[in-house]
Amino acid sequence: MAKVAIIGGGWAGCGAAVAAAKMGVETVLLERIDHLLGAGYMAGHTAGNGKYTAMLEGIALGGGDLFEAEEKAVKFQPSGVPATENGFLCDVFRMERNVADLLERLGVEVILETRITDVSMRGERVTAVKTSRGEVVAADAFVDATGSAGPEGACVKYGYGCVMCLFKCPAYGGRVSITEKAGVQEGMARRKDGGHGAISNAVAFIRESVDAEFLKNYERKGCVLISAPPELGDPELFRKIRTQEFFDSADYNDSVVSVDIGVIKFMSRPWVNLPVLRRIEGFENAALFDPAAGGKGNAVRFLATAPWELTLQVQERPNLFCCGEKLGFVGTTDAAVTGLLAGHNAARAALGIPLLTMPRSTFIGEGLAWVQEQLRTEKGWYEKYSYLGTGGLGPHLKGLGLYTTDQAAAETRIAGAGLAGVLTGGV
Numbered sequence: 338m339a340k341v342a343i344i345g346g347g348w349a350g351c352g353a354a355v356a357a358a359k360m361g362v363e364t365v366l367l368e369r370i371d372h373l374l375g376a377g378y379m380a381g382h383t384a385g386n387g388k389y390t391a392m393l394e395g396i397a398l399g400g401g402d403l404f405e406a407e408e409k410a411v412k413f414q415p416s417g418v419p420a421t422e423n424g425f426l427c428d429v430f431r432m433e434r435n436v437a438d439l440l441e442r443l444g445v446e447v448i449l450e451t452r453i454t455d456v457s458m459r460g461e462r463v464t465a466v467k468t469s470r471g472e473v474v475a476a477d478a479f480v481d482a483t484g485s486a487g488p489e490g491a492c493v494k495y496g497y498g499c500v501m502c503l504f505k506c507p508a509y510g511g512r513v514s515i516t517e518k519a520g521v522q523e524g525m526a527r528r529k530d531g532g533h534g535a536i537s538n539a540v541a542f543i544r545e546s547v548d549a550e551f552l553k554n555y556e557r558k559g560c561v562l563i564s565a566p567p568e569l570g571d572p573e574l575f576r577k578i579r580t581q582e583f584f585d586s587a588d589y590n591d592s593v594v595s596v597d598i599g600v601i602k603f604m605s606r607p608w609v610n611l612p613v614l615r616r617i618e619g620f621e622n623a624a625l626f627d628p629a630a631g632g633k634g635n636a637v638r639f640l641a642t643a644p645w646e647l648t649l650q651v652q653e654r655p656n657l658f659c660c661g662e663k664l665g666f667v668g669t670t671d672a673a674v675t676g677l678l679a680g681h682n683a684a685r686a687a688l689g690i691p692l693l694t695m696p697r698s699t700f701i702g703e704g705l706a707w708v709q710e711q712l713r714t715e716k717g718w719y720e721k722y723s724y725l726g727t728g729g730l731g732p733h734l735k736g737l738g739l740y741t742t743d744q745a746a747a748e749t750r751i752a753g754a755g756l757a758g759v760l761t762g763g764v
């Protein structure tokens with residue numbers, strides 16, 4: 338039986354596993370830490386703006402059950418988050434369980450607490466990956482869904498030290514890139530402060546540490562704007578180092594945009610001054626959930642973008658595919674849809690059948706092609722791209738008339754490209 342091995346269990350890796358399993362190949366997902374969803378474990382704001390269109394196309398392609406796992410965890414819809422249309426606020430903990438259940442139903446073998454540290458190659462092809470314990474996992478095709486966060490040394494070099502974030506590098510060992518181990522050089526995003534990578538821009542607090550009366554604001558509407566004294570953080574510095582220019586608006590700079598996603602998350606704040614926060618009504622006892630040292634800094638990401646083809650193959654590695662943050666995209670929906678495509682093509686490669694390229698007549702396909710073009714320019718490395726609209730992708734796709742929130746329109750577009758239900762094995 339043909340076999341696909343996926344390394345990394347974030348949204349991209351989970352999407353890849355769903356798509357590979359639907360193609361009927363043996364599918365194994367290897368994740369370094371003790372649960373799935375990676376960065377997505379703190380990412381409850383989903384499907385906003387163009388991510389909604391990407392999701393609708395993903396459903397029309399046959400990936401609906403992945404988005405259902407997300408929708409079943411919706412707490413608030415619409416999200417009410419400034420500068421976004423559509424979008425949900427989901428309970429991140431329920432979302433992880435829903436995705437794990439889906440993978441189980443599809444027969445994916447999920448192996449947690451397993452860190453890949455090396456690869457075996459024959460010519461340009463990867464033949465196996467090796468775990469830190471010395472086990473060998475052979476397969477016909479591989480997906481590098483290892484993301485772009487950390488490892489610890491990168492957070493020391495390009496950030497503010499290890500801040501004990503959800504990636505748990507000190508306990509499980511940091512990210513190892515499969516692309517790099519396969520001998521392919523990766524690129525690093527640039528920052529406006531002259532540095533490399535980008536600093537994650539959210540801090541989360543234990544829900545119960547917020548005053549019970551204040552929590553009622555979240556129970557009513559999910560998203561709450563809190564008036565923030567300037568000493569809470571340095572908006573000017575945050576503007577230069579964070580992952581998305583999307584947050585450059587008065588709503589995000591003059592106030593804290595906070596959401597209830599099972600934890601209380603402050604968006605667009607790489608860190609907060611905790612003693613200052615505790616002077617704000619409702620947050621007198623605020624306790625950090627992620628990162629544990631979110632009073633000092635945050636995780637560094639976007640130091641590992643693979644060179645990729647529109648089939649999501651890593652360049653010059655015919656049986657290695659990549660997705661999610663590895664492509665230079667940020668966001669859960671972005672990771673999910675690119676994961677679905679990478680997993681689907683990995684299965685096709687394993688089965689020896691022609692690969693799928695999403696046509697530019699689709700929102701997803703045009704987005705991929707345009708971002709790939711941007712990454713050929715020096716300026717392009719200063720942006721992080723999302724179907725949400727960041728990095729200029731939103732205006733570009735809207736300008737072409739590809740943005741839609743109409744499910745029937747998305748279905749018609751995908752059917753017109755001859756791709757209706759293609760992920761479900763209809764090759």
Ligand SMILES: Cc1cc2nc3c(=O)[nH]c(=O)nc-3n(C[C@H](O)[C@H](O)[C@H](O)COP(=O)(O)OP(=O)(O)OC[C@H]3O[C@@H](n4cnc5c(N)ncnc54)[C@H](O)[C@@H]3O)c2cc1C
Nearest residue numbers: 345347348349369375376380382453484513661662668669
């Ligand atoms: C704090 C925070 C809040 C966010 N909030 C939002 C939000 O509200 N909405 C939104 O859309 N986006 C949000 N994002 C961004 C979004 O979560 C990410 O862009 C997206 O989830 C990335 O998915 P990924 O699968 O590409 O990478 P990751 O989620 O980073 O997944 C990579 C996985 O690979 C594993 N891995 C790495 N190396 C190895 C190895 N060698 N062997 C085995 N496993 C390995 C890692 O442990 C990890 O689980 C947020 C990000 C952060 C950090």
